[in-house]
Amino acid sequence: MSQPFLEVKNLTVSFPTEDGLVRASNDISFTVARGETLAVVGESGSGKSVTSLAVMGLHDRRSAQISGQAILNLESGPIDTISASPDVVRKLRGKSMAMIFQDPMSALHPYYTIGDQISEAWRLYNDGDKKAGIKRATEMLDLVGIPGAAKRVLEYPHQFSGGMRQRVMIAMALVNNPSLLIADEPTTALDVTVQSQILELLKNMQKEFNMAVILITHDLGVVAEVADRVSVMYAGKIVEQAGIDDIYYQPDHPYTIGLLNSIPRVDQLEGRRLIAIPGQPPSLISLPAGCSFRSRCSFSSQVPNNLCATAVPDLDQKISGHFSRCHLTEDQLKKARVSTGAVL
Amino acid sequence: MLKYLIRRLAATALVITLVSMSVFVIFAYLPMDPARLTCGKACTPSIIEANRHRLGLDVPVQVQYGRFVKGLVAGRHYGEGVASFDCPAPAFGYSFNKHACVSTLIADAFPVTFSLAIGSFILWLLIGVSLGVVAAKRQGKWQDKASTAFVLVGISLPTFISGILILLLALKFNLIDPIEMGRWVSPFTDPIGWARNFIFPWITLALAFAATYTRFTRSNVLETSSEDYIRTARAKGLSEKVILRKHTLRAALAPIITIAGLDFAGLLGGAIITENIFNLPGLGRLSIRAVLVDYDLPVILTTTLLAAVFVVVMNLVVDILYAYIDPRVRVA
Structure with a gap:
């Protein structure tokens, strides 16, 4: 490039x-x-x-x-x-x-x-x-x-x-x-x-x-x-950044997974309800310590030592060209993707 | 646009007709008898009746109105023989107190009022709009605060206070000749004398109006500045100067035209207080004397009618100007 x-x-x-x-x-x-x-x-x-x-x-x-x-x-x-x-x-x-x-x-x-x-x-x-x-x-x-x-x-x-x-x-x-x-x-x-x-x-x-x-x-x-590429922003920060295919097929942040789940899809079973992300984004004046998305994230309990509440995750490159701001490991994220049905 | 013009002109003509009718009817039924008023001290019922006939008041009101309209077009003849007199068109009536055709009185007074109105109009627009723009552009800074102070003073001081203060100051510093004051000088023969005659009345009126306009301009400019299309103009790369002059002011000042037109029309009907303070023989003083001193009905009728016509015509002018400025109005 x-x-x-x-x-x-x-x-x-x-x-x-x-x-x-x-x-x-x-x-x-x-x-x-x-x-x-x-x-x-x-x-x-x-x-x-x-x-x-x-x-x-x-x-x-x-x-x-x-x-x-x-x-x-x-x-x-x-x-x-x-x-x-x-x-x-x-x-x-x-x-x-x-x-x-x-x-x-x-x-x-x-x-x-x-x-x-x-x-x-x-x-x-x-x-x-x-x-x-x-x-x-x-x-x-x-x-x-x-x-x-x-x-x-x-x-x-x-x-x-x-x-x-x-x-x-x-x-x-x-x-x-x-x-x-x-x-x-x-x-x-x-x-x-x-x-x-x-x-x-x-x-x-x-x-x-x-x-x-x-x-x-x-x-x-x-x-x-x-x-071609996507940056996902949440509460003033980029939480995930990746090529277009990565975002859709292997989202690496619970927020992105949540966003994808909330899209109505023609190819999905009839009668399936859209999954909303619970809660509201935090106030930008007093951001909570740790991860801004923690209070709305259903996977934060999987992270040891209550890390999500104490440390702001870095924007790490998990795969080449794919950055995400999350304490979950790649394996945990994979499970999260599958369990919510975000990715077929 | 032409269709719009024709429609508006027709509507205006209709409104003026209706206004003249209502004013005429109101005056016909006032609890004052013009025939009695023209009669003087040694009055008998027969003289009153004779006067009534002479004034054309012994016929039904619709006939009177018909004669009035005819008089406007063709002039009017009052009385018979030696005691008869003519008022050429447009004849509004005859003032027995002043022994003159009302049209003559108006013709004398109108230039005075017009001079007063146009001068103060220009002055207050200049002051009001520029102060308002500065206050908006320097929002919260000292310029803004100073203009707020000016606005407060201007709005709280009624003209009968500010006018007298200005007059006193002008006399104290010998800026006005008390003997010459109020003498009508035509701007065509002596423009400087004319301006000198009017400068203090202008300031008095402008002070009162400029305050409102400052406030109005300031809030309009601020409101327009936050419009999306101003952000677009900025995104284009235009300089702040061009954005203000071309994009912000055009939209912010359009509504000001409406109130300015109506304020100006109101003034044309006569600035009663200011004219009285500065001894200006304009329409305002003519009407107030006719009302309070002389019970001079033809004069009151005419000045009332004129004031209404000014407002109606100015409304038309404002609407046409507005259509010129705002293309959305044109098609509607």
């Missing part, structure tokens, strides 16, 4: 509040290479979006404390978007790294035409008048599969459906040919039928532009469709 385009190292984002310091994302490390899709999976509040907003430099530095590194390996040399000046990072946004968001209904400015908004993004980094910008916007709309692009480029966001707006967002994000695209739950707000179209589009665009893609989602079904 070539050198990764993005290297995130020990990224920690916390927000001071009146109740205490909220550690929204805690010591996160991962890499993404061009042409590769990394899925970041986790439930609400697990720190997925916070991490990606930190990479993009979109946190308000007055309210967020950020440490660690997020290095973009640009042709001109590496830049750490965490320590670089806001102005330097701003000039990377939209050009080297772009982002699309969850709710396409509210992510476009209601007062400007689609063409205006795409051309604004393009003209920021290209010499060209408004006419050239609109022409470029039309090309982009065409590329992302919006029929009648020449006419629709002059329309306003409210004249588009949700799926079409997300296409517009993608067109706008890709207009400057970025090397990294962060898609923050791009299909969550869309109809199921539209979801797979958007995922298909993202996949095609990734090939077309040879981008590194970070796909943030809570939907493991989405992950299976497009990801």
